[in-house]
Amino acid sequence: MDAKKAAGEKAAEYISDGMRIGLGTGSTVYWTILRIGELVKEGLRIEAVPTSVQTEKLAREAGIPLLPFARLQAPLDLTVDGADEVSPKDELIKGGGGALLREKMIASFSDRFIVVVDHSKCVPELGRFPLPVEVVPFGWEMTSKQLGQMGCEPVLRMKEGAPFVTDNGNYVIDCRFGSIPNAGELTVELNKLPGVVENGLFVNMADLIVVGHSDGTVRTKSGS
Numbered sequence: 636m637d638a639k640k641a642a643g644e645k646a647a648e649y650i651s652d653g654m655r656i657g658l659g660t661g662s663t664v665y666w667t668i669l670r671i672g673e674l675v676k677e678g679l680r681i682e683a684v685p686t687s688v689q690t691e692k693l694a695r696e697a698g699i700p701l702l703p704f705a706r707l708q709a710p711l712d713l714t715v716d717g718a719d720e721v722s723p724k725d726e727l728i729k730g731g732g733g734a735l736l737r738e739k740m741i742a743s744f745s746d747r748f749i750v751v752v753d754h755s756k757c758v759p760e761l762g763r764f765p766l767p768v769e770v771v772p773f774g775w776e777m778t779s780k781q782l783g784q785m786g787c788e789p790v791l792r793m794k795e796g797a798p799f800v801t802d803n804g805n806y807v808i809d810c811r812f813g814s815i816p817n818a819g820e821l822t823v824e825l826n827k828l829p830g831v832v833e834n835g836l837f838v839n840m841a842d843l844i845v846v847g848h849s850d851g852t853v854r855t856k857s858g859s
């Protein structure tokens with residue numbers, strides 16, 4: 636069995652009737668969304684907030700009732716999302732799909748945040764995956780230079796020959812740090828740069844990590 640499918644489907648087991656949930660973005664949570672769609676068809680009553688236009692489309696196709704984030708009166712019960720790297724301290728790099736800002740906003744407004752990954756995402760230290768940083772298009776060259784001065788190699792993300800544009804109309808600069816020994820400090824420093832909207836470090840946010848393996852088994856680990 637596909638490791639991503641195993642992890643993604645497992646996370647759907649944490650969803651119960653009446654919940655309002657956040658739906659992440661990517662090829663692992665894809666399986667969670669499909670499974671939730673099946674459960675909805677079987678009678679599960681939930682409402683969901685998507686973290687991207689891509690997920691909104693998928694959730695609609697799966698028949699999942701949607702709720703606008705702006706209308707929430709209280710935190711979501713649960714958000715399920717993928718990650719690009721997970722450290723032994725359960726710190727994450729996210730944003731490989733470019734949805735990091737909405738993902739962070741929605742995970743932050745959730746009582747519980749479940750992360751679904753295949754085993755290859757669990758690393759001894761964050762930083763081999765280039766850290767996505769969402770920046771405003773105005774003066775991005777200057778922001779990129781400032782990011783470079785923080786010890787990384789910054790590269791503007793491109794798509795089909797033009798800068799990749801997020802659902803929020805911003806750019807993404809992928810920052811190759813190589814090693815991120817202190818994610819908590821780095822996330823604060825990055826967000827101090829005026830041109831930065833948000834960065835892909837998720838620190839002290841994950842409540843449960845669901846790790847899928849290629850033999851179809853799944854291990855869960857409580858977030859620290």
Ligand SMILES: O=C(CO)[C@H](O)[C@H](O)COP(=O)(O)O
Binds near residue numbers: 729
């Ligand atoms: O942060 C994300 C999108 O912005 C994704 O969750 C992350 O890139 C992991 O994706 P996948 O499950 O496809 O490997």
